[in-house]
Amino acid sequence: MKKLVLFAFALTLMFSVNAQLETPQPSPYSKVEQKVGLTDITIEYSRPGVKGRKIFGGLEAYGTIWRTGANANTTIEFSDEVTIGDETLKAGKYAIFTKLEEKAWTIMFYTDTNNWGTPREWDDNKVAASIKVDLIEIPFSVETFTIDINNITNNGGTIDMIWEKSYVAVPFSVPTDTKVSAGIEKIMAGPLANDYYSAAVYTLATEKNLDKAMEWIDKAVDMTKDQPRFWYLRQQSLIHAANGDKKGAITAAKASLAGAKEANNNGYIKMNTDSLKEWGAM
Secondary structure: OHHHHHHHHHHHHHHHHHHOOOOOOOOOEEEEEEEEOOEEEEEEEEOOEOOOOOOEOOOEOOOOEEOOOOOEOOEEEEOOOEEEOOEEEOOEEEEEEEEEOOOEEEEEEEOOOOOEOOOOOOOHHHEEEEEEEEOEEEEEEEEEEEEEEEEEEOOEEEEEEEEEEEEEEEEEEOOHHHHHHHHHHHHHOOOOHHHHHHHHHHHHHHOOOHHHHHHHHHHHHHHOOOOOOHHHHHHHHHHHHHOOOHHHHHHHHHHHHHHHHHOOOHHHHHHHHHHHHHOOOO
């Protein structure tokens, strides 16, 4: 019996050691991260090798849909809405599938990214965008399947795929001009209420220039007077008090207290009540 137990323990140990052994993957994982203009693009895929086989028209037959790599879905993620060819693709993550033809490939961006290989049931409604691109035959063989982002400008680039003797480039554009123009308009319009508020709060905390802090907080409160913010008013009361304006501090604290009560914010109710008592207003 003792020998049997020891033998079972040895088998358990052996299988435990084997389970921890790490070996190279036949199609290693790869990740491409690229900023194009102001848009972040991330591609994750597995990279199969030719290994002496005929790939296109052989292992991957023409007229079929290919997973565009190996193992789990090849995916691409865009931080902004982009344009693929003439089609708009919303920000998000997509699986890339490819319909293979001898002279051209149709690249499809599929909303379901959780398949291992191609979906068991293909759903055309899940194709968010597609583009047919010419296949270019290259004069040498590339052993390992490669996806990259090239021909980068401020406004776009190409998603390049190359394997065996086949190369395709998928053109895309990004909304750099739209984003930059919006940023310019925002800056040229001047600081927002929250910019004035943040500057005032920081200046109060550092005790740098209380006159400036009061100017900024008053500006922030004035810009939001149609929808008063009790936390703005709270800081206004503290800044006025620190600057020696007790009357202004009391007025702001009372307004903040009213807003805090309406919002049922007990923390601000207590802080304003304590301050008003300290300043002799309650």
